[in-house]
Amino acid sequence: MSVKEVLQTKVLLYIMGKGLEEVSSTNEEFKEEFEDLDATIQWVIGDNAKMYLKVEGGKFTAFMDAEAEEPTVTLTVEDYGKAKEILTGATDGTSAYMSGDLKLTGEMAVAMKMGQVTEFIKDALGELMAP
Amino acid sequence: MAEKKELAIKILLGAIQYASTQLVDLDADFKQKLAGISAIIQWKIESGPNAYTIVEDGKIDYKMDAIHDSPTYTINVAMDTAMDLLQGKISAPEAIAQGKIQIEGDIEAATQQTFILEDLAKYLTDLRG
Numbered sequence: 001m002s003v004k005e006v007l008q009t010k011v012l013l014y015i016m017g018k019g020l021e022e023v024s025s026t027n028e029e030f031k032e033e034f035e036d037l038d039a040t041i042q043w044v045i046g047d048n049a050k051m052y053l054k055v056e057g058g059k060f061t062a063f064m065d066a067e068a069e070e071p072t073v074t075l076t077v078e079d080y081g082k083a084k085e086i087l088t089g090a091t092d093g094t095s096a097y098m099s100g101d102l103k104l105t106g107e108m109a110v111a112m113k114m115g116q117v118t119e120f121i122k123d124a125l126g127e128l129m130a131p
Numbered sequence: 132m133a134e135k136k137e138l139a140i141k142i143l144l145g146a147i148q149y150a151s152t153q154l155v156d157l158d159a160d161f162k163q164k165l166a167g168i169s170a171i172i173q174w175k176i177e178s179g180p181n182a183y184t185i186v187e188d189g190k191i192d193y194k195m196d197a198i199h200d201s202p203t204y205t206i207n208v209a210m211d212t213a214m215d216l217l218q219g220k221i222s223a224p225e226a227i228a229q230g231k232i233q234i235e236g237d238i239e240a241a242t243q244q245t246f247i248l249e250d251l252a253k254y255l256t257d258l259r260g
Contacts, residue, residue, distance in 0.1 A: 003157045004254045007150060011258060014149045019142050026138075064149065088259050126189050 005080035006048045010064075012087035013043060016121060019061025020053060023124045024060040030120055034058035039110045042071035045083040073106035075114070089122055094103040140210055141180040141195075143217045145241035146180060150251055155191055161250050170240055173202035173219045175219035176213045186244070204236030 023030050035058040042052040043065075052068040054061045077083040082101040085091040093115045096102035104111050153165040155162050165186060173186040175198075183199045185192045208216065215221045223245035226232045234241045 003154075007153060007157055007254045008258055011146050011150050014146050015142055017146055019138075022138055022142065046211060082190050124135065125142060 001080060003048060004085070006046070009045050009049040009080050009083050009087070012084065013045070014062075014064060015125070016087060016118070017051050017053060017060075017064065019121045019125055020060035020117065021062055023121055024055075024058060027120075027124060030124075031058055033120070034113070034117065037110075037113060039072040039107070039113075040068045040070065041110065041114060042068050042074040044074060044076045046078060046080050049080075049083070071106060073108075073114075074102060074112045075111060076103045076105070077101060089118065091131060093118070122123075136210060136214075139177055140176060140213055140217075143214065143220065144174060144176065144180055144182050144220065145193075145195050147217050147248075147251060147255075148184060148191075148195070150255060151191045151247060152193065154251060154254070155189065158250070162189050164246055164250070165191070169243060170203040170237075171199050171201070172241075172244070173199050173205040174213075175205055175207050177207070177209045179210045179213065184247075186247075191247075202236060204234055204238065204241045206241070207233040207235065216248065218258075219256035222252070223248045 024034070037055050037058050039055045040052060041055065042050070044050045045115065050065060050067060052063050052066055052071060054063065077086060078099065082091070086093060086096050086102060093102060097104060132260065149236050155165065168186050170186045172186070174182045175186070180196060182193060182195045183197055183202060187207050212221070212226060216223065216226055221231070223232070227234065
């Protein structure tokens with residue numbers, strides 16, 4: 001674990017979390033697609049990077065460097081390199097789950113929704129997420 | 132397209148601010164360089180978001196979508212240059228030398244503190260893989 005790996009992971013979590021805050025409050029298509037979603041989604045990466053997303057009626061709020069008391073689903077990735085692949089979209093969440101790199105506890109259906117959400121955010125952030 | 136770019140630059144500006152607060156805890160050399168610096172750095176991105184960075188007592192904090200009453204210096208930058216700068220495609224000294232960044236206020240402090248962006252760039256240039 002290097003400083004670079006930890007910092008990059010934290011920044012990627014920030015981009016996802018704050019990107020979702022913005023998109024879920026401004027994008028009508030997003031609002032319509034996820035208006036029924038109420039959940040708390042916890043990300044835990046290695047020992048140093050964590051963030052949770054509180055979703056109420058499809059509106060996302062990100063809490064950086066924080067742990068939710070009762071997450072609906074927890075997504076855990078031990079390896080920072082694998083986490084980077086997942087957060088940048090180089091590896092999709094389903095493949096990461098099947099290979100054991102991404103571990104889930106809680107409601108699988110909510111985790112699956114996150115896959116759709118991630119695609120949305122990549123499109124919305126355009127140039128920022130382009131390689 | 133312009134909306135996408137505006138959203139991207141807002142998220143990126145916030146990400147860089149957040150990264151600087153985290154790097155203080157992760158990199159002792161970076162923290163050491165901040166010792167003795169007291170500054171308010173205002174970011175004004177043309178047709179884009181504002182934010183300011185607070186450097187004090189070896190720590191960094193920030194406020195998004197905010198304009199400070201009396202910043203130490205203000206970084207005025209166009210959206211495309213801001214994107215290049217925050218993604219590490221151009222260094223702060225290069226951007227200043229090329230006139231792509233206009234600094235208002237304490238230019239000497241601004242010049243001395245370009246290390247903040249340069250140190251972040253060392254860690255974040257290949258962020259997307």
